[in-house]
Amino acid sequence: MKLSDLSIKRPVLAVVMSLLLLVLGIMSFTRLTLRELPAIDPPIVSVSVDYTGASAAVIESRVTQVLEDALAGIEGIDTINARSTNGRASVSIEFNANRDIEAAANDVRDAVSRVADRMPEEARPPEIAKVESDADPIIWFNMSSSVMDTLELSDYADRYVVDRFSSIDGVAQVRIGGRQRYAMRVWLDRDQLAARGLTVNEVETALRNENVELPAGRIESADRDFTLRVERSYVAPADFASIPLGKGNDGYVVRLGDVAKVELASSERRAYFRSNGEPGIGLGIVKTSTANALDVARDTRAEADRIAQTLPKGTQIFVAFDNTTFIEAAVERVYATL
Structure with a gap:
């Protein structure tokens, strides 16, 4: 028996099957994962x-x-x-x-x-x-500030902004473009090293041996137990400048500050991020493989608006690039076709 004959003889069954297919189609259309291109991971x-x-x-x-x-x-x-x-x-x-x-x-x-x-x-x-097809960010936010430099802005975003984006459903990772991290930079003076008979390897060895934080065991008593640790006293540039490197013939203790300039600066001086000619950082949102790109972009935009209300004065966050614009346009054409 053909399907057409069955539909004519049993119209109620045909209507129920049509409605069932319609409901399943609407559910699938609203719940299926949306993406611009097929999920094909190259080998x-x-x-x-x-x-x-x-x-x-x-x-x-x-x-x-x-x-x-x-x-x-x-x-x-x-x-x-x-x-x-x-x-x-x-x-x-x-x-x-x-x-x-x-x-x-x-x-x-x-x-x-x-x-x-x-x-x-x-x-x-x-x-x-x-190499995964879902590893690229679907939306980029830019952060810029007139009161904070790139180092301070990177530290602020890492502390207060990244976690808020990461907690959104469907967000797998938040990338920070142009990030600069704090580091203690040591600029050696070769003339001072030669005058004191020191080498770069000796300076490196002194830094490795001194700049450590080691466990010191435990103190146990009848009522309480204490965990001990050796406190690392090198925090500021002046602390590192006081690290002893050796002793001269006259008994003078040569310290790092005598042969080098120590400063707190960026670990990578060549990392820059500019938007419209202004320095700043970028926040790239990477979605999970099963998440709906439109929902993730919509939720992150809403969260960015809430974050903007809590930012320090002179700091702003805005959308720089949204890859889901093309997906949304394609979905609208599907709606129009249906």
Whole structure:
């Protein structure tokens, strides 16, 4: 029996089936995850290693080449692209389309772990990541201030703004563009070092040995227990300037302030973020893979309006880029078509 014959003989059943399909369609239309492009993750795994202070040639010989040799034997590799820059090595491995990305990432982790002991001790541990289609921010907010510099603005956003955005349903990560972190910068004077017979390695060793915070055990009594720790007394630039480096022939204790300038500044002086010519920072919202992009963008916009009311005087937050505009326009055309 054909469907048309069944519908003619049993019209009530046909109406009920039509209404059921209509209800299911409306529910699906309002609840399905919306995104601009299909969720297709390319089979690419990246490995990056930070080695602060090393030149590109040193990075190439001591880090990049070691990683390339270890990764070359993994099954299913299509291409390997390596890049060596000052202070950083990046290796991108693209696998065949039929290769499972999870298994490929595990193979990369195993290969990198086997050569971890061949890396320089000063280098940071390798970071392994998969290229995911949901890893890009869907909306960017800009923060600028006329009373705070970039360091203060980055610290304020990290303390008071990022957590408020992260608590919104559907938000997976909040990225801070142009962030600058506080760091104690030591500017060595080579003439003063040479005059006192000191080397850079001796200064580095003194900083490593002095700038530590160690546990000191416990004190136990019949009624109470106390946990002890050695308080680290180096907080301000003047504290670091007083670190002893050695003793001269005349018995004078050479301190860090005698051979260097110590200041509290940004850890990365070359990180800048400008909007309309004004310095500031950016806040990128990354959604979860199952979240509705329109809902996340709508909720973050509303939260940004509430945050703007609590910002210090002279500080503002506004939308700089919203990728969901195209999704919303496409959904409106679907509504019009229906």
